[in-house]
Amino acid sequence: MKTRIISGLVMVPLLIFVYLGGYPLLAMCVLIGIIGVKEFYDGFRAMGINPSLNIALASAFVLYVINGLAPGNFELICAWFAGSIMLSSLYMFKTTERTPLDAMATMIGIIYVIFFSFHVVLVDQNEVYSVLIWLVLLSAFCTDIFAYFSGYFFGKHKLCPNLSPKKTIEGAIGGTLGSVICSGLFGYFVVPSIWWHCLIMGLIAAVFSQFGDLTASAYKRKMGIKDYGNLIPGHGGIMDRFDSVLFTAPIIYYYIAIVLM
Numbered sequence: 001m002k003t004r005i006i007s008g009l010v011m012v013p014l015l016i017f018v019y020l021g022g023y024p025l026l027a028m029c030v031l032i033g034i035i036g037v038k039e040f041y042d043g044f045r046a047m048g049i050n051p052s053l054n055i056a057l058a059s060a061f062v063l064y065v066i067n068g069l070a071p072g073n074f075e076l077i078c079a080w081f082a083g084s085i086m087l088s089s090l091y092m093f094k095t096t097e098r099t100p101l102d103a104m105a106t107m108i109g110i111i112y113v114i115f116f117s118f119h120v121v122l123v124d125q126n127e128v129y130s131v132l133i134w135l136v137l138l139s140a141f142c143t144d145i146f147a148y149f150s151g152y153f154f155g156k157h158k159l160c161p162n163l164s165p166k167k168t169i170e171g172a173i174g175g176t177l178g179s180v181i182c183s184g185l186f187g188y189f190v191v192p193s194i195w196w197h198c199l200i201m202g203l204i205a206a207v208f209s210q211f212g213d214l215t216a217s218a219y220k221r222k223m224g225i226k227d228y229g230n231l232i233p234g235h236g237g238i239m240d241r242f243d244s245v246l247f248t249a250p251i252i253y254y255y256i257a258i259v260l261m
Contacts, residue, residue, distance in 0.1 A: 018133060021124050025133075026064070029120050032238055033060055035229075037113040039237045043223035044105045050098065051105035052091050059084045060114045067118075071125055084110050112246065113239070119249035129256045131191060135183055135198060136252050139205030140212075140244040142182040143175040147210070150174020163217045172210055179206035194260065201255050205248040212247030216240070 017028040034057065041051045059080070066076045085107055092103040124133045151171025159167040183202025187195030216239060220228065229237020 015137070018137060021130065021133065025124050026121050029117055030060065030064060032242060033114045033117045035231070035238045036117065036242065037109045039228040039239045040109050040113050040219075041105070043219060043225050043228060044109075046225055047223050049101045049105045051102055051109055052088070055084075055087055055091060055106055056109050056114060059087070059110050063114065063118060067121065067125075081115070116246040116250055117242070119253045120245070123249065123253045123256065126253075126256055129191075129260060132198075132201070132252055132256060134186060134190075135201055135205065136245060136249045138182050138186055139179045139202050139252070140209045140248045143179040143206045143209040144213070144244060145175075146178025147171040147175025150178075160214055160217075163214050163221060167214075175210060176203065176206040179203070179209070197255075197260060201252055204255070205251045208247040208251045209244040212244040215247070216243035 014028065017024045037056045037060070038053060041053055041056070044051050062083075063077075063080055066073070066080055070076055088103050088106040088110065091106055092098045092100055120133065120136060123136060124130050126132075147167070148171065150173065151166065151168040154170040154174070155168030157169040158165065159169050159172050180199055180202040183205070184195065184199045187198025191198065216228075220226070227236025228239035231237045
């Protein structure tokens with residue numbers, strides 16, 4: 001527990017980038033995306049699948065250039081999406097060395113790591129509700145923190161023993177309640193006009209935060225690895241720390257786009 005708490009405190013300075021927003025936050029997302037997709041691909045290589053990191057990096061570069069030149073142009077984003085899938089498919093044309101699994105792993109990394117993390121930038125760029133960028137982190141990290149301590153003190157019933165043996169139903173409930181409480185308090189004090197929307201977002205994001213965590217665990221289980229990396233003591237790699245954010249960022253963004261706008 002001590003190592004986990006210390007490692008969590010090490011992550012606190014990253015909140016500065018969220019506070020600054022704009023280009024500093026964008027740069028952080030680019031860095032997390034690059035490191036995260038490399039870790040993710042290394043996991044595939046551990047099971048004999050060889051995705052293309054170069055294609056993923058090129059795809060990330062194009063995505064952020066599009067965003068810089070034409071922010072909010074979703075036709076270009078759709079074109080990027082289609083182009084990334086096409087390019088990943090072309091990767092397996094060298095059939096003597098590559099297989100469809102290599103192409104599919106390349107696609108998954110681009111969508112799961114690069115595109116999902118890009119939603120942090122999209123939330124930040126929303127002119128009306130950019131402050132809700134804090135809910136992306138609050139819902140993810142509060143769920144994780146409350147789930148950990150609820151499971152530690154009260155956990156008795158396993159949640160998904162085949163994916164993550166230490167997670168419990170009590171922990172999942174505690175994590176969800178923690179996210180709702182923290183999100184509600186955030187809404188009440190920061191954006192009181194939509195505080196009840198913050199409660200709803202906290203609830204939905206808490207559920208998907210845990211789905212994100214379990215999804216990352218499922219990948220690791222099949223890859224035969226314990227952690228995606230060792231960059232953060234007690235947490236593993238970037239993917240081990242931000243796996244839940246990859247799911248909460250799209251949830252918050254699309255809630256804003258569909259419900260609030």
